[in-house]
Amino acid sequence: MMIDMWSDEKIHEFRETLLSWYDADGRATLPWRQDTSPYRVWVSEIMLQQTQVNTVIPYFERFMTRFPTVQSLAEAPEADLLKVWEGLGYYSRVRNMQKAAQQVVGDFQGEWPKTMKELQTLKGIGPYTAAAIASIAFKEPVAAIDGNAFRVFSRLFKIDSDIAQPATRKEFFELGNKIIDPVRPGDFNQAIMDLGSSFMTAKNYDSENSPVKAFNAAYLDGTESYYPVKSKAKKAKRVNYAAILVQNDDDYLWEKRPEDGMLANFWTVPLVNIDEFIDDADVQWTDDEIKIALEGYLLKNYGISASLSMVEIKPITHVYTHQKWYVSVFSAVISSDTPLKQGNWRDFETLMQDPQPKIQEKIWKAMQIK
Incomplete structure (x- = not known):
């Protein structure tokens, strides 16, 4: 990474300019900025991963009402935790949060580690969140x-290192540590966040x-559109599933998924990975052949003899990592x-009290069941 590093005087001027703007126009009213205790900062930062600020605010407030302390989070039943998190996705994050809370309570006697290095010993806390x-x-x-x-930073200094490469984070971290305000490092980092989500967005920047x-x-030289440099990520692999929606009067077939694997411990209708279900991946099964095979699966695993119909809607899509x-x-x-x-019969009102993943919500919506 070759950059034209600023003088000490210019760094000082940048800090003053940035923090003066932040004091006047920063998002100080965000609920996690009004109280900067480590627990609240941590919860907000985990929630803000892959999720926009406006979406996070009501989730954050509900979460803090239900689990106001790290102790209450450490002791929470997992089902309660998943239900409060429902809709945010990336459920491994909240499971790791509980493990980290248990570490704080058990290993640190309820006192949060105070340094970036120590914070990274907690489950699910990486360099950015720790900083x-x-x-x-x-x-x-420390720069976040x-x-x-x-x-x-890539636009300020015209840095052309590929941000998709792990080594690049270290380069930016070292640069950030050179210009961060030593007196107000937290405000500096939050000002950079606000700048990147307002005047310096990925598109439509101002x-x-x-x-x-x-x-x-x-x-200044009209090259903003080139930064940051990022190589394309691999395309997500397509996986074909079947959702089996069986209704018995007012009840639906409903089951809790295994403790490991995708959607662990969530409740769904039976979901079958068709790609794994078909022994020979090179054979293209017709919809009728899949239907007949699923009827056999339903009888063998649930004891239900039923004639299935394929619902005439487009396949429901959901993207995971x-x-x-x-x-x-x-x-x-x-x-x-x-x-x-196996499984249970549940009426819709009752099953809605169980934690369920986003894909299940999409199934209900596509079937216009509410």
Whole structure:
């Protein structure tokens, strides 16, 4: 990474300009900025991963009402935790949060580690989150490098390193540590976040009105659109699923998923990975062949004899980190007192109290069940 590093005088001027703007126009009213205790900062930062601020606010407030302390989070039943998190997705995050809370309570006697290095010993806390907590809650002068920081710093200094490469984060971290304000490191990091989500967004940026336009090398020579440099990620793998929607009077077949694997411990209608279900991946099964095979699956695993129909809707899609699910829905209405081999019969109002993943919400919506 070759950059034209600023003089000490210019760094000082940048800090003053940035923090003056932040004091006047920053998002100080955000609920996690009004109280910068490490627990609240941590919860907000985990929620804000892959999720927009406006979406997070009501989730954050509900979460803090239900789990106001790290102790209450550490002791929470997992089902309660998943239900409060429902809709945010990336459920491994909240499971890791509980493990980290248990570490704070058990290993640190309820006292939060105060440095970026120590914070990274907690489950699910990486360099960015650790730096955010350490700088905001404990005023350690460490740069929090996220997507906003990559955008801001790459344009300020015209950095052409590929931000998709792990080594690049270290380069940006070292740069950020050189220019971060040592007295107000938390405010500095939050100002960079605000700058990256307002005047210096990925698209439709407005550097002409940016408070730091005089420092923005890419803006000054008209090359902003080139930064940051990022190689394309691998395309998510397509995975085909079948959702089996079986209704018995007012009840639906409903089951809790295994404790490991995708959607662990969530409640759904039976979801079958068709790609795994078909023994020979090179053979293209017709919809009728899949339907007949699923009827056999339903009888063998649940003790339900039913004639399934494929619902005439487009496959329901949902993107996970490395997979894109295409879910076809097969349905049946039965009237039988045959005992279930597994699963439960639940009426809709009752099953809605169980934690369920986003893909299940999409299934209800596609079927117009509410």
